[in-house]
Amino acid sequence: MTDKNAEQAFNSVIEKDTDELMGLTFQCVCGKTHSIPIDYLSVNKGAVNEIRNRMDESGISGAGVLIYDRKIESSVVERVSKTMKEQGITFTMYPVGDGKKDPRPEIDLSKSIAEDIGEKADFLMSVGSGVISDLTKYASAVLKIPCILVPTAPSMNGYTSSMAALTDRGIKKTLMIPPAKAIFADIDILVESPIEMVRSGLGDIVSKSVCNADWKLSQLIKDTYFCPLPSHITDKTEPLYLAAAGEIGEQTAHGMEVLTDGIMRSGLSMTVIGTSTPSSGAEHVIAHYWDLMALKDGGEKHFHGVQVGVGTLVMLKLFDFIRSFPVKKVDINKLKGNYQSKSDLTAFIEKKFGIYAYGVREEYFSKYMNWGEKEQEIGFIIENWTRLWDELDTYIRPIEPVEDALKRCGAAVYYHHLGKSREEMLDALKNAPYIRGRYTLLDLAMDLGILEEAAEKIIV
Ligand SMILES: [Zn+2]
Ligand SMILES: [Zn+2]
Known part of the structure; x- marks a missing residue:
């Protein structure tokens, strides 16, 4: 590829809307080939109603496990799981934590979730924010099965990332893993997220x-x-x-x-x-x-x-x-x-x-x-x-x-x-x-x- 072509490809990529970047592979001006191995991203009102159709398109089927935080997400989780049942998706529920303390973003916790679920799941799904998403993404990487995310708060930038931010003996590690296959950011859910988490999202990206x-x-x-x-x-x-x-x-x-x-x-x-x-x-x-x-x-x-x-x-x-x-x-x-x-x-x-x-x-x-x-x-x-x-x-x-x-x-x-x-x-x-x-x-x-x-x- 000539420099001019690489530059043209670069310019067309940066002009794209966010959903159009999914599945992208292109050769960059830096000499590397970059890709985004995510099939689908929806940032829309009613995004959770699209889950089944998009799963079919991505070839995700079988039995899922829906991972959530027992403490904070109950009403949202109920809402999302009801919609999923109506769409005919098969899954079981997996609450994390004791309902009192916040689950910790630790590698060991994610590994134990993966071990617990074992071969029972064909795909994982998280309904939650940063910690739950990262625990789920990492567990799905351990189990080598696809994962779907339903963010409950725009609190951090990890939903579309190919990494999990988890701690190992207190030190935050950035662990490279495959990104989620699909992300359904439903504005109807996100308008109800706790305000401090919204502020956290803005703080994360003004950096x-x-x-x-x-x-x-x-x-x-x-x-x-x-x-x-x-x-x-x-x-x-x-x-x-x-x-x-x-x-x-x-x-x-x-x-x-x-x-x-x-x-x-x-x-x-x-x-x-x-x-x-x-x-x-x-x-x-x-x-x-x-x-x-x-x-x-x-x-x-x-x-x-x-x-x-x-x-x-x-x-x-x-x-x-x-x-x-x-x-x-x-x-x-x-x-x-x-x-x-x-x-x-x-x-x-x-x-x-x-x-x-x-x-x-x-x-x-x-x-x-x-x-x-x-x-x-x-x-x-x-x-x-x-x-x-x-x-x-x-x-x-x-x-x-x-x-x-x-x-x-x-x-x-x-x-x-x-x-x-x-x-x-x-x-x-x-x-x-x-x-x-x-x-x-x-x-x-x-x-x-x-x-x-x-x-x-x-x-x-
Ligand atoms: Zn580059
Ligand atoms: Zn951050």
């Missing part, structure tokens, strides 16, 4: 610019793979959900449609690439850090996207601060003197993360360099500073529209809306980079020795 800027940064410094397709897939809807933030907060049908379309495209931006990178930058690392700390020390938990929204604003401010930092002032000898050895870091991680230290060490040491390598990298960064920022600028968005959208939607905007103190916010900026192997702007700031100074300035 796009930080995610793509961090990903681009990693390519520029670490020479890792990068493709412009994911950001273009989500660019199409970004202005729409930012503009509709007020309606999203009021949960109008239009607001829910715009938000749900946005989260579906965000999920697809990961599926086309096969990694979570286009939808998970440093703002996600901060959110995962808070989850880990809540697990370790107790303390208040918040929805994923609500934390991501707060983290996004902080990161946009950090991009702004570091862009204008006089990099020539960086003192290499001072950095060398302060550079921590692996054994110092091991001791620090043990102390800071307690029983979760093992997982943290694994992540952090996957990006650790000895001083010689790091010195070279820092030299490269300083030398190419202007070019780096010129390239990054394509992906970084202004702070105000994002801040304004979160406000209009009624979501948490600043750390104190999450009940956190300034010290806790500073702690997250300083220590979140340890829990993820991915290189982000936080690592760049840390390597240049300016993270603490930046954090003090931008966190007021």
Whole structure:
């Protein structure tokens, strides 16, 4: 394929409406062939009435198992299961949890669900939001059977993704699995979802610019793979959900449609690439850090996207601060003197993360360099500073529209809306980079020795 053809194919893909992207395979300008192995996506009123017909088209038949959270979804589950029975679909019910506590998004729980169901099912189906969907998707991957999702809240972007975000010994892992075969996002159901989950959905996707800027940064410094397709897939809807933030907060049908379309495209931006990178930058690392700390020390938990929204604003401010930092002032000898050895870091991680230290060490040491390598990298960064920022600028968005959208939607905007103190916010900026192997702007700031100074300035 010529470059021109690849460019034409690229442009036609990014113009497509979300449902038209299903089943897509094409050769991209980045040299890779991308595909979306999902048969069907409906973001419509009455979408659940289409389930049987679409199952037939996808060749999904036999006995299904409908997985749901015993605690929160009873009325919706009843409604969906009634519709499915009327459509002549055969399935049994599988409640998760004890009806009191929230089911945890753990790999082990998903494996035990799969083991329990065993060969009884020809397909799995989830009626639920993030945790239930991910547990179901992963269990269907273990059982090697197709899976169908009926989202009950537009709370996160994983419905269309080819991965499950589950924890392994407290550390959030992104596990590559086949995506769902079909997704039925029924607006009549979604308008009734809890408002905090709706706000979480918006918070999850306002992060796009930080995610793509961090990903681009990693390519520029670490020479890792990068493709412009994911950001273009989500660019199409970004202005729409930012503009509709007020309606999203009021949960109008239009607001829910715009938000749900946005989260579906965000999920697809990961599926086309096969990694979570286009939808998970440093703002996600901060959110995962808070989850880990809540697990370790107790303390208040918040929805994923609500934390991501707060983290996004902080990161946009950090991009702004570091862009204008006089990099020539960086003192290499001072950095060398302060550079921590692996054994110092091991001791620090043990102390800071307690029983979760093992997982943290694994992540952090996957990006650790000895001083010689790091010195070279820092030299490269300083030398190419202007070019780096010129390239990054394509992906970084202004702070105000994002801040304004979160406000209009009624979501948490600043750390104190999450009940956190300034010290806790500073702690997250300083220590979140340890829990993820991915290189982000936080690592760049840390390597240049300016993270603490930046954090003090931008966190007021
Ligand atoms: Zn590509
Ligand atoms: Zn997310």
